[in-house]
Amino acid sequence: MLKPLPFFLALALPLVLAGSALSPNVAAAEEAKPRASAEPTITAPRTGPTPIAAFRPTVDQQGAARMVYGVLSDSRYAYTPRALDDTLSADIFRRYFDTLDGQKLFFTQADVDEFMGYKKRLDDAIKGQSLQPAFDIYTRYMQRVAERVAFARARLKQDFDFGTDAVWHYEREDAPWAADSAELDTLWEKYVKNDWLRLKLAGRQPDEIRRTLDKRYAQLGTRVAQLKPDDAFETFLNAYTESIDPHTSWMSPRTAENFNMSMRLSLEGIGAVLQSQDDYVVIRTMVPGGPAARSGVLSVGDRIVAVGQGTGPMVDVMGWRIDDVVQLVRGAKGTTVRLDTIPAANGLDGEHRIVEIVGDRVKREE
Numbered sequence: 001m002l003k004p005l006p007f008f009l010a011l012a013l014p015l016v017l018a019g020s021a022l023s024p025n026v027a028a029a030e031e032a033k034p035r036a037s038a039e040p041t042i043t044a045p046r047t048g049p050t051p052i053a054a055f056r057p058t059v060d061q062q063g064a065a066r067m068v069y070g071v072l073s074d075s076r077y078a079y080t081p082r083a084l085d086d087t088l089s090a091d092i093f094r095r096y097f098d099t100l101d102g103q104k105l106f107f108t109q110a111d112v113d114e115f116m117g118y119k120k121r122l123d124d125a126i127k128g129q130s131l132q133p134a135f136d137i138y139t140r141y142m143q144r145v146a147e148r149v150a151f152a153r154a155r156l157k158q159d160f161d162f163g164t165d166a167v168w169h170y171e172r173e174d175a176p177w178a179a180d181s182a183e184l185d186t187l188w189e190k191y192v193k194n195d196w197l198r199l200k201l202a203g204r205q206p207d208e209i210r211r212t213l214d215k216r217y218a219q220l221g222t223r224v225a226q227l228k229p230d231d232a233f234e235t236f237l238n239a240y241t242e243s244i245d246p247h248t249s250w251m252s253p254r255t256a257e258n259f260n261m262s263m264r265l266s267l268e269g270i271g272a273v274l275q276s277q278d279d280y281v282v283i284r285t286m287v288p289g290g291p292a293a294r295s296g297v298l299s300v301g302d303r304i305v306a307v308g309q310g311t312g313p314m315v316d317v318m319g320w321r322i323d324d325v326v327q328l329v330r331g332a333k334g335t336t337v338r339l340d341t342i343p344a345a346n347g348l349d350g351e352h353r354i355v356e357i358v359g360d361r362v363k364r365e366e
Helices: 059-072 086-100 109-118 122-127 132-155 181-201 206-225 229-244 253-263 291-295 322-329
Strands: 026-031 266-277 280-286 303-309 336-342 353-358 360-363
Touching: 059 122, 059 229, 086 109, 086 122, 086 132, 086 229, 109 132, 122 132, 132 181, 132 206, 132 229, 181 206, 229 253, 266 291, 266 322, 280 291, 291 353, 303 322
Parallel strands: none
Antiparallel strands: 026 266, 266 280, 266 360, 280 303, 303 336, 336 353
């Protein structure tokens, strides 16, 4: 018999409660209570890759998925229930791939074709508590990211020729999947070249650009390698819940903690709400009267590319998980956080600006 499972669903509320770990999500860069020291030290948010063999659904997770099915598709509790059938299964399949690789930079068409047999069988997997296909897709994503990171870092060891015409399309949601790894190589040649050019236009020197990008790509590889089976489960289950209602989400314990923190009316921090946007962390909103808003040096839409606590080193956060960046930005009252930002008004290739914000108590309106 399954033990009781803590799970969180917003069934009919016009509010997005949570999102997957790799999809754009929102978290407040605030802290519920002061840290032990006046000046927090920067530590790696997670250490050590998770073995691929560990990516297997637990009994509790499979039972939880079955419970979500009972609430959303087999009851009258949901505001807009939808039968879990082959049609919904196909929607879940598409949304799952879009969530993992919405820009079509990692999976190939061959990968998608390999898993196509599950397109109309995910409904049976949820009902039958047999979720391994979802975890297999997730680990394939992790494998492909590792391959792209290796390619990008190797490419940085060579120079780029900017004397030829080339086009890089930022918005790739509607682009076709690359046929194979060779086509992905061609795509990533442009991707890395574009990243290099943007830093070059920002006034960086070649050696500095090479170090910055190598570290950025390495961090992406590290972040993905450190994903946990819970992340796979949350991502997949949100593909299900959001296929029924975009305002309905499953929250893992860590996501639930961040959500509960964001609901408190009195917190300590800089008073900014952050959101992932492509590889950037973007300021989504600022709490009126909070330190970020009072500073007058930050604006909604500003991109944060590096973070430093107090007088400590700046840490490049391009490609980081949003919850890890939030953890880095949080600080108690009186502590200083330094942000390397690209102001929204300057555009992606604009001049960077270093700003300092002193944490304070932030009061939120009811």
